[in-house]
Amino acid sequence: MTDPKTANTIEDLQKALVDVLTKPQLDFAQLVDISTRLSRLDPDYVRFASDGGLIDRLGQELVARQETAVSELVKNAYDADAQEVTVTFVNAETAGGSLHLVDDGHGMNRDQLINxxxxxxxNEKQAFPVSPLYRRARAGRKGIGRFSTQRLGRRLELVTQTADAAHAWKLSIDWTKFASGTDLHQIATRVEMVPKERVKGTTLNILGLRDRWTDAQISRVFRYVEDLLDPFPAAGPTLGFAPDRADTDPGFKAIFLRRTNNEERLVASEDRMVLEHAIAKIYAEVDADGKAWTTLVSGKLGLNEKEPLRLNDSESQTTFRYLRNVKLDAHYFIYDNELMPSQLKGRLQRLGNEQGGFRLYRNGFRVLPYGERRNDWLGLDEESRRRAVLPAVANFNWLGAISIVDPDHDIFFEVSSREGLAMNDAMAELIKFGHAVAVKCAMRIGSIRGRKTKAGGPARTPPRAQPTTPEVLRDAAADLRRDPHGWNTNPSSVLEGTAAPHSTPEQSTGQPGSMPTSQASSREVTSQLLVAAANEIEERDKEIEMLRVLSSLGLVVATFTHEARNRVMSMRDQLAILLADTTLPEESLRRIVDLRAATNDLKSYLGYFEHSLSEVQKRELEQQDVSALMYEFVRAFDPISKRWNISIxxxxxxxxxxxPMLASEWSSILTNLFTNSVKAIKRAERDHGQILIRAVRTQNWIQVDFMDNGDGISHENWDRIFDPFFTLSATSLDDDLTGMGLGLKIVRDTVSSRNGQVFVIDPPENFQACMRVRIPADQSPSL
Structure with a gap:
């Protein structure tokens, strides 16, 4: 018998291999070792080998931040068609704790686990770009999940089961064994059959956490995955109806918990981060007899009222002729610092702007386009614009769902294009029902809060036209020249309208018509100053008029942006229908997924543009949630940066x-810093550009460092770059990268106007330039 440990020739290794294969109990470790050593003696070919330390390096380099690692694991649960994932941090206040992720996705069998x-x-996610059941576009990055578990902890226990299996599979990995100097193929991981924990799903137990976890970091993970989540009330269990199709996507929920010394508390979820900040929860229904009821619940206002719905004041309760078994479930938001934390207000407003409204479900299956952005099927936006009802009632203020039961599809009919329901008597009643519930509940809450609920009052009389300031100044100057004796020459009195005749020269000197030379000279100087002031004000008026022209142009752009977004939404809906077609080949599905990704990028650009335009129109200064603004900026510009091979x-x-400041000011600051970084990176001809944005609170400042690995800024230009028309852009660059040299001046003027600071500092290692922006932080306590 040949000793496999000492065998080092082809003949000896062949004999050792035969010995291993003929033993009654096969030693797989020896089999792999001998086969690998034998392959290295191949005289004609060589093969790559992997060091065990590769796993550690990949974990650190592919998943640099611990928050990113957890978010990738949550995305994997989404890709597995999970409806819910629970993430629990146990004794994680210091390193050494554990992390447990439990999802109810489709799970894995042994072959899927190994391969x-x-x-x-x-290449599974390239080969299958959509999930098998709900046809979700894959959210997780390709093959990064296993490295996320290694990045987070020292050991992994994975338990997974599928619905059609009688048992589960357990995988136990000790990541400390993957050390440099060890062949990767020699490190074996135990897999065993165990009893099922539940019908289906996967559990990840990550032990020996490498880092501590704060609540802020856990909340940040929620931010990373919130685009996958559905903040609307569930159309199935909550409203009492089950979907009529098994492949109807019920949505995805993520719950983040913390357990310390056996005490568990909620850190982040949709309820915690979104829904609990609603001022009220509204339930309404039309029963089997057509009678309508509303229930209004508000912990903030101490309300729990159930009343019959009356469309007309003359009736005690509305009875619908066609509607039966309809349920409405909604959260109502008023974006006021008195009602929600100021640091969350901006993010919640943006969520309302993007997803606000009432979605419609028939037999548990969502009906498009109802509830999509800018779809005002209940007429709530129109009601808000009319201002007959004064409380906030627009779609922006609601996250809600209406569910109808129509099992035979004989009450509500789809239009021929399958985009919506035909307008018949039942649909007309449904619209009346939803509109009435929203308006009446909003007015009830407004009344309880002591707010005026209906428009009224005498009409205002328009003011008389007044002469312009330049006209007043020029008239005063002309009066001085015509009658030097008749006016008080104090310029402030002219502007205030209190100019009065002087005493006459006869009164002051006793000589008719005489005036001292110095007084005449003073009057001439005053007249010239008044004319100069009039000219300067006129120039400023011209600038204001130009701003009006630009504002009008902005309205035109906003209109076309809105229309473009509607077309994009329609394209996305059509692509969703194609993705649901199980007869299409995988190649076609991949192309559809790519097209949907491009459509989503376009939607993101248009959405950010539209939101920025709407913010520009605002005049009221408000505390700004800078964290949310920056996350929104990064999400919007990430596709652009990827096109230029730049990572953010x-x-x-x-x-x-x-x-208090304007959200559009932050958009301007970040956009100008971003475009300057892109131009610097392109000038440096980097194969891979890098931008790092760091935003922290330092004493009384919000400090934002914006750095890149471009061509840098020489010290002699540290001050000059803020001068108007100073630019480092070369004319040979692409048109979309050239600049006029006004971007950083705009940044400086904006920041200075808010008592802030902007300047260049020495960049950290691996970066060539760093801009630092400081804006005064809000000092008021959170509500």
């Missing part, structure tokens, strides 16, 4: 709130 999770660089990394503290 998917245990296979480096698996962020380190953004939670709860950064600035003193």
């Amino acid at each position: 998917g999770f245990m296979r480096l660089a698996s 990394e962020t380190y953004i503290d939670e709860g950064l709130t600035s003193k």
Whole structure:
């Protein structure tokens, strides 16, 4: 018998291999070792080998931040068609704790576990771009999940089961064994059959956490995955109806918990981060007899009222002729600092702007386009614009769902294009029902809060036209020249309208018509100053008029942006229908997924543009949730940066709130800094550009460092770059990268106007330039 440990020739290794294969109990470790050593003696071919330390390096380099690692695991649950994932941090206040992720997705069988999770660089997500049940576009990055578990902790226990299996599979990995100097193929991981924990799903137990976890970091993970979540009330269990199709996507929920010394508390969820900040929860229904009821619940206002719905004041309760078994479930938001934390207000407003409204479900299956952005099927936006009802009632203020039961599809009919329901008597009643519930509940809450609920009062008399300031100044100057004796020459009195005749020269000197030379000279100087002031004001008026022209142009752009977004939404709906077609080949599905990704990028651009335009029109200064603004900016510009092969990394503290300013000012600051970084990176001809944005609270400042690995800024230009028309852009660059040299001046003027600071500092290692912006932080306590 040949000793496999000492065998080092082809003949000896062949004999050792035969010995191993003929033993009654096969030693797989020896089999793999001998086969690998034998392959290295191949005289004609060589093969790559992997060091065990590769796993550690990949974990650190592919998943640099711990928050990113957890978010990737949550995305994997979404890709597995999970409806819910619970993430629990146990004794994680210091390093050494544990992390447990439990999802109810489809799980894995043994083959999927070996050929998917245990296979480096698996092509599963390229081969199958949508999830098998709900046809979700894959959210997780390709093959990064296993490295996320290694980045987070020292050991992993994975338990997974599928619905059709009688047992589960358990995988136990000790990541400390993957050390440099050890062949990767020699490190074996135990897999065993165990009893099922539940019908289906996967559990990840990550033990020996490498880092501590704060509540702010856990909340940041929620931010990273919130685009996957559905903040609307569930159309199934909550409203009492089950979907009529098994492949109807019920939505995805993520719950983040913290357990310390066996005491568990909620850190982040949709309820915690979104829904609990609603001022009220509204339930309404039309029963089997057509009678309508509303229930209004508000912990903030101490309300719990159930009343019959009356469309007309003359009736005690409305009875619908066609509607039966309809249910409405909604959260009502008023974006007021008195009703929600100021640091969350901006993010919640943006959520309302993007997803606000009432979705419609028939037999548990969502009906498009109802509830999509800018779809005002209940007429709530129109009601808000009319201002007959004064409380906030627009779609922006609601996250809600209406569910109808129509099992035979004989009450509500789809239009021929399958985009919506035909307008018949039942649909007309449904619209009346939803509109009435929203308006009446909003007015009831407004009344309880002591707010005026209906428009009224005498009409205002328009003011008389007044002469312009330049006209007043020029008239005063002309009067001085015509009658030097008749006016008080104090310029302030002219502007205030209190100019009065002087005493006459006869009164002052006793000589008719005489005036001292010095007084005449003073009057001439005053007249010239008044004319100069009039000219300067006119120039400023011309600038204001130009701003009006630009504002009008902005309205035109906003209109076309809105229309473009509607077309994009329609395209996205059509692509969703194509993705649901199970007869299409995989190649076609991949192309559809790519097209939907491009459509989503376009939607993101248009959405950010539209939101920025709407913010520009605002005049009221408000505390700004800088953290949310920066996350929104990064999401909007991430596709652009990828097109230029530039990665954007962020380190953004939670709860950064600035003193009152405009959200559009932050958009301007960040956009100008971003475009300058892109131009610097392109000038440096980097193969891979890097931008790092760090935002932290330092004493009384919100401090934003914006750095890149471009061509840098020489010290002699540190001050000059803020001068108007100073630019480092070369004319040979593409048109979309050239600049006029006004961007950083705009940044400086904006920041200075808010008592802030902007300047250049020495960049950290691996970066060439760093701009630092400081804006005064809000000092008021959170509500």
